[in-house]
Amino acid sequence: MPDTIRIACVQMTSRADKAANLDKAARLVAEAAATGADVVVLPEKWNAIGDAAVYHATAETLEGGESVAAMSEWARSHGITLVGGSIAERRDGREKLSNTSVVFDPEGEIAAVYRKIHLFDVEVGGVVYRESEAEEPGDQPVVTDAEDWKLGLTVCYDVRFPELYRILALEGAELVTVPAHFTTPTGKDHWHVLLRARAIENQLYVAAAAQVGETLRGKPAYGRSLIVDPWGLVLAQAPDEETVIAVELDRAHLQSIRTKLPSLANRQADAYRWPSRV
Helix, strand or coil, X not given: CCXXXXXXXXXXXXXXXXXXXXXXXXXXXXXXXXXXXXXXXXXXXXXXXXXXXXXXXXXXXXXXXHHHHHHHHHHHHHCCEEECCCEEECCCCCCCEEEEEEEECCCCCEEEEEECCCXXXXXXXXXXXXXHHCECCCCCCEEEEECCEEEEECCHHHHHCHHHHHHHHHXXXXXXXXXXXXXXXXXXXHHHHHHHHHXXXXXXXXXXXXXXXXXXXXXXXXXXXXXXXXXXXXXXXXXXXXXXXXXXXXXXHHHHXXXXXXXXXXXXXXXXXXXXXX
């Protein structure tokens, strides 16, 4: 079981042109692998961003989809664990899509699948976002093995729901990935705060790979991909451009923090009660 792993986050500007996004992602994943990364994380909706019609037009099944096949090949050819950000997934018998994060092992096999639980139905900066127009929420937290580390999976808006992250921590997560397409109005005030808070309160590493720039006309994405340690320190932050960030994660550092400040161990689970209506 390796005590250290190297993780890289890909930051890119995706739009509606799926072929162009695939070409760009292939280049950036190769760049990330060249840093010596064991784990590479793509951003949310890396293969296509647009309105509901775009998502329906570009959605794939996990069996035979071109983006799925590409991610499998990248993982295998580079010998990495690839957290495939998220893509719009089409499932048989369902009218709506899922916003799905797929993890591939170094042999290119699917190791885990997580479907985004919390959908971004909000109004921010005078702009309305309605993910539920095209998508349905997932209903299952996921922790998987990645390079002999326990990896928790989330997507973007999930970061505002600390109960999900606590479940992942209690399920053994040492690292949580957050592929994201964060808005600029919310990002400038909340991005760092939320990611650092989730890392601190659950005493784990957080790796957030983000979209950057004008992915949608008039709706610039915030970018600034982050990798945060269990003490809440920012280990790496991307500049405002398409790029890759990478750092080494140390399990001993995580364990030391959990031992010296044992907030997870000091939980009083029997005292916690959900209100009758939540």
